[in-house]
Amino acid sequence: MTSPLRAYFLGTGTSTALPVGPCLAQVDKPSRDVGLFLDTYNAAPEDQRQPDRWGGYDPKGEWPASVACGSCRASVSPSVEEGWKNRRGNPAMVLRKQNANGEWRNVVVDVGKTFREQSCRYFPRWGIKHIDAVLITHGHADAYNGLDDLREWCVRQGRPMPIYLTQATFDTVAASFPYLVDKTKASGGGDLPTLQFNVIEDEDEFEVEGIKVTTLPVVHGRYFHAPEPAKPTEPPAPSAPGSPQRVESPAPTAPQPFICLGYIFDNSLVYLSDLSSVPEPMYARIEKTLAKRSAPPVLVADTLWPWRPHASHISFPQAMDIALRLNPRPAHTYLVGMTHPVTHWTWLELGRHIRGESGKEPTHPDQHLSQALIEKVWESEDMVKIAPELAKWGGLVEPAWDGLGLEITDDGCTELPFGAAGGSAGGWGF
Numbered sequence: 001m002t003s004p005l006r007a008y009f010l011g012t013g014t015s016t017a018l019p020v021g022p023c024l025a026q027v028d029k030p031s032r033d034v035g036l037f038l039d040t041y042n043a044a045p046e047d048q049r050q051p052d053r054w055g056g057y058d059p060k061g062e063w064p065a066s067v068a069c070g071s072c073r074a075s076v077s078p079s080v081e082e083g084w085k086n087r088r089g090n091p092a093m094v095l096r097k098q099n100a101n102g103e104w105r106n107v108v109v110d111v112g113k114t115f116r117e118q119s120c121r122y123f124p125r126w127g128i129k130h131i132d133a134v135l136i137t138h139g140h141a142d143a144y145n146g147l148d149d150l151r152e153w154c155v156r157q158g159r160p161m162p163i164y165l166t167q168a169t170f171d172t173v174a175a176s177f178p179y180l181v182d183k184t185k186a187s188g189g190g191d192l193p194t195l196q197f198n199v200i201e202d203e204d205e206f207e208v209e210g211i212k213v214t215t216l217p218v219v220h221g222r223y224f225h226a227p228e229p230a231k232p233t234e235p236p237a238p239s240a241p242g243s244p245q246r247v248e249s250p251a252p253t254a255p256q257p258f259i260c261l262g263y264i265f266d267n268s269l270v271y272l273s274d275l276s277s278v279p280e281p282m283y284a285r286i287e288k289t290l291a292k293r294s295a296p297p298v299l300v301a302d303t304l305w306p307w308r309p310h311a312s313h314i315s316f317p318q319a320m321d322i323a324l325r326l327n328p329r330p331a332h333t334y335l336v337g338m339t340h341p342v343t344h345w346t347w348l349e350l351g352r353h354i355r356g357e358s359g360k361e362p363t364h365p366d367q368h369l370s371q372a373l374i375e376k377v378w379e380s381e382d383m384v385k386i387a388p389e390l391a392k393w394g395g396l397v398e399p400a401w402d403g404l405g406l407e408i409t410d411d412g413c414t415e416l417p418f419g420a421a422g423g424s425a426g427g428w429g430f
C-alpha cells in the first residue's frame with residue numbers, strides 16, 4: 001500500500017497575481033476587459049443599473065463597491081461570500097507523499113513572485129515544515145523569482161535543496177541570480193540559499209521523494225527572434241535523471257516555441273500550468289503514462305481567459321479541448337491561471353454549464369453577467385467545435401483556488417476537508 005499523493009494549490013492566478021493593484025487603486029485607465037464591462041454598463045438604461053445585476057458594482061458607492069473590476073472588487077469585499085477565492089498567487093503547487101517511515105515529504109512546483117506570501121499563508125495551515133525539493137516549470141518570473149526566498153528554508157534545514165529544471169531554465173536563472181548558482185558572485189554578508197541544481201531533459205522521467213514525475217514539454221508562446229545562444233555557464237551540479245531525449249529545435253530563423261514543462265505526477269495528476277498548445281506527440285506520451293494507473297486522471301489546466309485565445313496561454317474552450325483529448329478523460333479538471341475581471345463564482349458557473357447546471361442561483365449578484373458570458377463563450381469559434389462532445393462528456397470542471405488540497409488514490413480524487421489540520425485552507429483572515 002503506497003501513500004496517497006496529496007496536492008495543494010499554492011497559487012492559481014496569473015503572472016501578475018490577483019487582485020491587481022491598479023484595479024483596487026482605481027487608476028483612470030481600466031484594463032481591457034474592465035473597459036469592455038464599463039462600456040456595457042454605461043450603455044445600459046439607468047433603471048437597469050442596480051448593483052446586484054452587475055456583480056455588486058456601484059460607481060457612486062464607497063470603495064470597494066466603486067471598483068469596476070469584478071474579481072478584484074470581490075477579493076476585498078467581505079460581503080461577497082467566498083470573495084477571498086478571488087485572491088490568487090502565481091501558479092504553484094505543493095505535492096506531499098509519505099515515505100517508508102510515515103513522514104510527509106514536500107515537493108514544491110514553482111516558486112514565483114508570490115512564493116513568500118503564499119508559503120507564509122498556507123504552509124502553517126497545511127502543516128508543512130520543510131521543503132524537500134523544488135521543480136521549476138519554466139524561466140518566467142512567476143515560476144522562479146522566489147528562489148531567493150528559499151534562503152531561510154535552506155539555512156534552517158541545514159542541507160542543500162534539490163531544484164529540478166531544464167538547461168534553458170537553468171540558464172535563465174543563472175543570468176537572473178548569478179549568486180544562486182555561483183557563490184563567488186555573492187558580495188558577502190548575507191545567507192545564501194544552497195541550491196543543488198539538477199538539470200532534466202525536456203522529456204524525462206524520474207522520481208522525487210517517492211513521487212513519479214513524467215515531464216511534458218508544451219508550447220508556452222513563441223520567440224519571434226531567435227534567442228541568443230545560451231552563454232556557457234558553469235555546468236550545474238550532478239544527477240541528470242533519465243535519458244536525454246531532446247525535443248527537436250526548429251531552424252533558428254523561424255519563430256521558436258518557448259517550452260514550458262508540464263508534468264504528470266504519480267501517473268495520475270496532469271499538471272499544465274502555462275501553455276499555449278500541447279504538441280501532438282505529447283498526447284501519446286500522456287496516454288502511455290496514464291495507462292500505468294487504473295483510476296481516471298486529475299487535470300490541472302491553464303485557463304487565462306473565458307474564450308479569447310492568447311499568444312502564451314490557453315482559453316477555457318482550449319483547456320476543455322485538452323480535457324476531451326485525454327484518454328481516459330479526467331475525473332476532475334481544475335482551472336488555474338485565470339485573470340480578472342471574471343470572478344471565481346463565474347468560473348464555477350462556466351464549469352457547471354458543461355453539466356447543464358448553470359443558472360441555479362438567480363439571486364447571486366454575478367448571475368446576470370455570468371449568463372451573458374456563458375452565451376459569449378459557447379458562441380466562440382473554439383467552443384462551437386467541441387460543444388457537442390463537451391456536453392456529451394459532462395465532466396466535472398471547476399476553478400481551483402489558493403489553499404485547496406486534494407488527495408489522489410487509486411480510487412480517485414477527493415478534496416481535503418476545509419479547515420482541518422493538513423486540510424484545505426483559506427478565508428479572509430490572513
Ligand SMILES: [Zn+2]
Pocket residue numbers: 019020023024069070071072073340341
Ligand atoms: Zn482587476
Ligand SMILES: [Zn+2]
Pocket residue numbers: 138140220274
Ligand atoms: Zn510563463
